[in-house]
Amino acid sequence: RKKKDFSFSNRGKTLEDELNETNDYYLQLGHAVIHKKPVPVQIVRVEYPSRSAAVIREAYFRSPSTTDYNGVWNGKYVDFEAKETENKTSFPLKNIHEHQIHHMAQVLQHDGLAFLIIRFSSLDRYFIIPFDAFEVFWKRMMDGGRKSVTLTEIEEAGIELKPGAFPRIDYLPQLNKFH
Amino acid sequence: RKKKDFSFSNRGKTLEDELNETNDYYLQLGHAVIHKKPVPVQIVRVEYPSRSAAVIREAYFRSPSTTDYNGVWNGKYVDFEAKETENKTSFPLKNIHEHQIHHMAQVLQHDGLAFLIIRFSSLDRYFIIPFDAFEVFWKRMMDGGRKSVTLTEIEEAGIELKPGAFPRIDYLPQLNKFH
């Protein structure tokens, strides 16, 4: 039985934290310019107190029409969605919005690099999966099949990323293997 | 003296409205996948009323660390900032954040397409300016020079975009002329 290596475990960080650290590292070293998009909110009411910053007093979360991250690497457009699950044996597809799937399909049509990064949080395991491989599982669900992707299927369709210190989740070298 | 053509005037639309319409058109016709990024806000307090959507009750505007728009066209990464001014003779550089300039410089280093779209609202005139041409004016200001770019300079450094119906601001064909 494999002993868990706590030195590189995620220590309560969210996947978003880990990817922001990774992208900062890439930016500082000039490897790529990739940013997290802000959370989309619909702003309804703003107060303007004198002598201080405007305060948003009523706003609502909107469902995202695109993915979490995008940017440029080697002149190429890079676009991905990051998801984590506590599940130990499969990734539930209800975690993904249909318009995000639609968006990644459009990116692929325009020769961008589209993929997902999935963290199985309780297993401390990370995978990068090209969108075209992932789309097969989405279509299977749409055709009435299972509403999740098994860990075994993800192991086969994706590439495992071993977390490290710097950068935290080194996904960029894997993009050379796409297409 | 030229008569103003009201049939295609911007009729109270913001430049953002016009560019969103344009990008929708490009998306529908499969020309490019380019989206406006959400406005970045720092969320401090959220209420969760039972049986209805979460309400953000306290949040603040953050200054953007990147530009307004990005996406993919022909496999290439596209990134731009849109600005409008009521000024009739020059574009004030205080409209642009230093980190936005920094971001566009990084995009260029990674072989992305970086540019600005500037609207002179009271003149109903639109220009697209490649970032490398625009950066000259920014550096001039940093070196103690003027804090704006004259309309004449923009006419020379950029390409004028004539507004139309569909698409509203047809900037995509101009990208072929870059580099």
Ligand SMILES: [Mg+2]
């Ligand atoms: Mg996500």
Ligand SMILES: [Mg+2]
């Ligand atoms: Mg803007």
